[in-house]
Amino acid sequence: MSLLGTSWTLHGDGRSVRPGEVVAPHERLAWPLTIGVGLQHVVAMFGATFLVPILTNMPPATTLFFSGIGTLLFLVITRGRVPSYLGSSFAFIAPILASQQQFGVAGALGGVVVAGVVLALVGAVVQKFGAAWINAVMPPVVTGTIVALIGLNLAPAAKMNFDAAPLTALVTLLAIILATILFRGILGRLSILVGVVAGYAVAAARGEVDFSKVDAAAWVGLPHFQTPEFHVGVLGLFVPVVLVLVAENIGHVKSVAAMTGQNLDGMAGRALMADGAATVLAGFGGGSGTTTYAENIGVMAATKVYSTAAYWVAGITALLLSFSPKFGELIATVPAGVLGGAATMLYGMIGVLGVKIWVQNRVNFSNPVNLTTAAVALIVGIADYTWKIGDLAFAGIALGSAAALIVFHGMRALGRWRGTLTDDDVEPATAPGAPGAAGRLG
Numbered sequence: 216m217s218l219l220g221t222s223w224t225l226h227g228d229g230r231s232v233r234p235g236e237v238v239a240p241h242e243r244l245a246w247p248l249t250i251g252v253g254l255q256h257v258v259a260m261f262g263a264t265f266l267v268p269i270l271t272n273m274p275p276a277t278t279l280f281f282s283g284i285g286t287l288l289f290l291v292i293t294r295g296r297v298p299s300y301l302g303s304s305f306a307f308i309a310p311i312l313a314s315q316q317q318f319g320v321a322g323a324l325g326g327v328v329v330a331g332v333v334l335a336l337v338g339a340v341v342q343k344f345g346a347a348w349i350n351a352v353m354p355p356v357v358t359g360t361i362v363a364l365i366g367l368n369l370a371p372a373a374k375m376n377f378d379a380a381p382l383t384a385l386v387t388l389l390a391i392i393l394a395t396i397l398f399r400g401i402l403g404r405l406s407i408l409v410g411v412v413a414g415y416a417v418a419a420a421r422g423e424v425d426f427s428k429v430d431a432a433a434w435v436g437l438p439h440f441q442t443p444e445f446h447v448g449v450l451g452l453f454v455p456v457v458l459v460l461v462a463e464n465i466g467h468v469k470s471v472a473a474m475t476g477q478n479l480d481g482m483a484g485r486a487l488m489a490d491g492a493a494t495v496l497a498g499f500g501g502g503s504g505t506t507t508y509a510e511n512i513g514v515m516a517a518t519k520v521y522s523t524a525a526y527w528v529a530g531i532t533a534l535l536l537s538f539s540p541k542f543g544e545l546i547a548t549v550p551a552g553v554l555g556g557a558a559t560m561l562y563g564m565i566g567v568l569g570v571k572i573w574v575q576n577r578v579n580f581s582n583p584v585n586l587t588t589a590a591v592a593l594i595v596g597i598a599d600y601t602w603k604i605g606d607l608a609f610a611g612i613a614l615g616s617a618a619a620l621i622v623f624h625g626m627r628a629l630g631r632w633r634g635t636l637t638d639d640d641v642e643p644a645t646a647p648g649a650p651g652a653a654g655r656l657g
Contacts, residue, residue, distance in 0.1 A: 220295015253528025342484025363569025380552025387556025
């Protein structure tokens with residue numbers, strides 16, 4: 216394979232995948248089929264990728280542009296060995312909303328850039344020394360707690376949008392629930408998108424959608440770009456997000472390795488650096504921070520096609536769609552009621568994903584260290600505790616994440632010093648990104 220990872224070999228006859236076989240990352244099917252799979256990846260990422268800029272009042276077309284660019288950059292940096300789409304990360308929603316209140320959109324973008332830089336640096340360290348130190352710093356009880364508090368910290372924002380149009384919000388939420396249970400395959404995995412479409416139809420019928428900007432927008436044009444501003448006050452909001460992004464990326468690499476039967480441990484650092492670089496680019500241009508997408512793992516699991524050629528198709532398609540201002544304005548018309556219904560499900564799902572990490576890694580809550588870590592950090596994060604030091608303000612996500620790390624490692628250190636830490640109190644050394652652990656955080 217070339218340094219760009221674009222020298223694919225044809226799998227079999229290029230038209231089919233035999234039972235028990237998969238199309239490996241360095242392989243591809245015939246181009247018509249590859250393009251078809253690539254378009255499925257666009258559909259899979261679409262709903263989640265657009266929800267982030269809509270919820271944070273940022274241009275959807277710009278986010279789509281950097282999502283496409285980020286995906287292509289990821290494929291190049293990982294040399295075509297890790298198939299992945301980089302979409303908008305839900306972990307950025309809370310810090311972006313919080314920082315916008317004080318520093319505006321430009322200040323929030325500065326926070327996105329900082330998070331990307333830190334993630335890239337973590338990736339460089341992982342590439343040099345391996346990922347074992349991440350497992351020691353962020354055991355499952357800590358990672359699960361941070362993921363949970365990020366989602367549950369957003370509960371007031373979901374309620375505010377829900378209250379803006381309760382009927383529309385309720386229809387949206389019910390449609391998501393019904394699509395989840397009634398449909399299988401691609402529609403079941405896209406239940407949030409199905410619910411948003413249903414809620415949007417109801418909102419349009421009730422006169423809650425304003426199409427004036429759509430009518431005025433051109434069919435073809437550049438996305439709206441914006442430069443960041445940097446404020447020390449956003450550091451406490453965005454740096455904790457890096458912990459989640461690390462877990463998501465490592466989990467993605469492990470999941471792909473398990474499904475393709477390949478050893479991709481050597482790619483973990485490159486994946487982190489690639490996502491960090493993509494997030495930095497997005498922050499410098501006005502887009503949302505990125506992460507690897509589990510929605511697209513679902514497409515790969517269904518099709519058995521792990522070819523990175525399909526992701527080149529998806530990235531290029533996303534770029535082309537981003538050059539339609541009319542398309543971007545149409546996405547931006549999604550009203551508050553629809554967002555409220557979707558966010559009720561989405562934010563709660565992020566919270567429960569933290570619990571999923573605990574369950575999958577068999578975290579023992581009879582252990583007082585684990586119990587105290589989760590208990591303190593969750594309340595700090597959900598209640599949005601705030602600590603001000605001069606002009607700096609650290610809110611719930613930052614303080615909750617810090618509490619999880621400090622309480623866990625502090626209690627363990629004191630327990631060893633006093634001799635009160637037993638073997639049962641030792642956290643299993645399971646990677647924070649075990650397959651499926653945090654993948655659907657988007």
